[in-house]
Amino acid sequence: MAFMVSLSFGVTQVPLIYVFGTMTCEEYYRHHQLPPLGTPAYEARCNIHSIEASTARSVALLGCGTTLFGVANLFSTGWTIKVWGIKRALLITTAWPAVRLAIQNVGVMTGAGLGIIIIQLSQIITVFGGPAGYLLALNSFATEIVLPVERTATIGRLTGCAMFGTALGYFAGGLLSDWFGIIAPFRVTLVLFCISTVYGYLALPYIPLSEEVEKKASKNLSGFFDPLKMFVPRKWLLRSGNVQREYGVLLLGIGAFMAVFATGYIPTLLQMYATDVFGFGASDNSKLISLNFIIRATYLTFAFPAIISTGRKWLDRRGKKSKVHESSKAETDHESENMLSAGEANADEPGEPLGRTNTSQSGKAEQNESFAFDLFYTRYSLILDGVLTSLATFTTHSWQMYAVAVVIPFAAGTGSAAKGTMLQMCTPDQRTDALSAISLLEMVARLSTTSLFGLVFSGFAEVGRPNLTFAVNGGVAVVGFVVLLFARFPPDGAVRYTKDFAQDEELEGSPR
Structure with missing residues (x-):
């Protein structure tokens, strides 16, 4: 399941950037004169600074939306698991991306500026189904069906299988675009999400909610923020009778x-x-x-x-x-x-x-x-x-x-x-x-490291020592x-x- 869903998410990652560049170019020449057909200027018609800048802005907006809605997806999936059970939550996180891909197919076929807007708006569906939520649901599922001593190893295996799927997805997305056109990866991904959902429904066992979870599960939206409470230091009663915070x-x-x-x-x-x-x-x-x-x-x-x-x-x-x-x-x-x-x-x-x-x-x-x-x-x-x-x-x-x-x-x-x-x-x-709490921290850390270390690399590159960025990375690991x-x-x-x-x-x- 981890391999299949990660493969599904990975197939469109590379083509999506190319699609945005193509649609931005189409929108630009709706309002500007095309160079003469067959000239070098026509061949390089999309390689101008205004189109590149507009593409970068559109991709950045898409990335911000994906991150924002991904965080919401993490909370919503955690709440769904406690209210409806792990298997239903897992199927929800694979079914809704299929809906998102159906909308993105419409956006790619529409093209130009309207197509970009359609794809960007489709990211709202990530609140109900996205990569962060499905990994949370899958990890939660695994921790319930394996022996306690196997949980850590199983989480590692799931992460490895997901990486295999992601690597193959990146590779397959490029090949599909080259062989069958830019729309092909989006259609294949739609089918893959549908297959993953059916597979999960048929192959994975149903796990009933434990009495403790059912008793404490909040049926209202306040349960969304329970993961944040995990980091509050708790009081423990020691053998000596003293109480201390851990x-x-x-x-x-x-x-x-x-x-x-x-x-x-x-x-x-x-x-x-x-x-x-x-x-x-x-x-x-x-x-x-x-x-x-x-x-x-x-x-x-x-x-x-x-x-x-x-x-x-x-x-x-x-x-x-x-x-x-x-x-x-x-x-x-x-x-x-x-x-x-x-x-x-x-x-x-x-x-x-x-x-x-x-x-x-x-x-x-x-x-x-x-x-x-x-x-x-x-x-x-x-x-x-x-x-x-x-x-x-x-x-x-x-x-x-x-x-x-x-x-x-x-x-x-x-x-x-x-x-x-x-x-x-x-x-x-x-x-x-x-x-959920650990996953949320990892998501925030990925966002932070991309922005901060991008500046660090830029600063070292200006003085001709970009290799020092590796040393800074190592220093942060030592602090951790x-x-x-x-x-x-x-x-x-x-x-x-x-x-x-x-x-x-x-x-x-x-x-x-």
């Missing part, structure tokens, strides 16, 4: 933002640097970015899950040497069996490792140790990403750009590991909000690593401090 979720969110902020501009930076310094053309850049996407997708799909599994076992072996674990080994094994039979809705599962339950403290310690590697990976993949990115500062030959494109993806998975860690820090009924060093799970034995605790303490007269 900032792990907030710091994890900041670290995830810094990770995307540091790495989100890399694909664009690779193209711009290769073009300016080594004279790469469109085909060379296409090969460069396709290679980067394919390596990253392969790593996330196959290597990342194995690393997470192996890392957890390694960290567990270290944890078994502690006195606490040795004294409660038998009780831990018994508790693990109970955990697996309890079901995901049970508060004893790893999704709520430190919740207010009747499990033993040793059982909680074991669960926390099992998933601590997710946070470990989030930290050190980010610092590795910073180091590998900084090495690109020293590139002096064109072949080294391909080496950089191959090496950088081996630090991928920070976002997937952050999502997996976030799921362990929240209660089962907060999973969708947790994924430092922030993540302070992120942690709540202390062993701690439980969430809720209103129920406060009421119980008042009735029993126990000190806080």
Whole structure:
């Protein structure tokens, strides 16, 4: 499903820019005299500054609309999941883009200025179905149908499969335009979205809403903003009886933002640097970015899950040497069996490792140790990403750009590991909000990095040192690593401090 829908979204990305240029040119010559047919001026009739500037403005407006409505789509999908269920929400996020593509087909056939307006207005439909919402729904779906220990790896696999689809979509869109005309990618994409929706309806199982989610689901629009509440520091009751606020979720969110902020501009930076310094053309850049996407997708799909599994076992072996674990080994094994039979809705599962339950403290310690590697990976993949990115500062030959494109993806998975860690820090009924919160931060980070690092690259290019942009990217990743060093799970034995605790303490007269 991730591959198919990402393929569908990717097919029209390249042709859309060309379509806007063509329609802008058509609109321009509705009001200006065409050069004589067969002359060099006629062949280059669209290569004038006023048309190029108008095309850039139209594309920028389209991008702003896509981003704005994409953020709204993230909130609407999260709300839809809690009210109507995950499968229905997922099908909605694939069905509405088909409607949008039908409208865009009309816009392409209309052409000129009116066609541009039709395509731009069609982006409003992104509120109900877009790439941000479908990835949220798909990740939420996956976290419900796999075992808790497999969630982080599954999120990585989904991201890898989506990247495979995106890479193939970019490639297929260009070929379809060349072979069958510019309208072909839009018609093929419409069919692909319809196929994806039918496939999802027939192949994916229905998942009923848990009692906790149904009870807390807000049927009004106020539920849209629940993801933002995830970053509010929560109170926890410690074993000692003291109450303290934990900032792990907030710091994890900041670290995830810094990770995307540091790495989100890399694909664009690779193209711009290769073009300016080594004279790469469109085909060379296409090969460069396709290679980067394919390596990253392969790593996330196959290597990342194995690393997470192996890392957890390694960290567990270290944890078994502690006195606490040795004294409660038998009780831990018994508790693990109970955990697996309890079901995901049970508060004893790893999704709520430190919740207010009747499990033993040793059982909680074991669960926390099992998933601590997710946070470990989030930290050190980010610092590795910073180091590998900084090495690109020293590139002096064109072949080294391909080496950089191959090496950088081996630090991928920070976002997937952050999502997996976030799921362990929240209660089962907060999973969708947790994924929405991380996705929202990543979206804002991508927007910010494109604008800010575009200025940084421009500034360094003016003084003849565009390669220093890679060093700045690496520096931002190091800052994110430092922030993540302070992120942690709540202390062993701690439980969430809720209103129920406060009421119980008042009735029993126990000190806080």
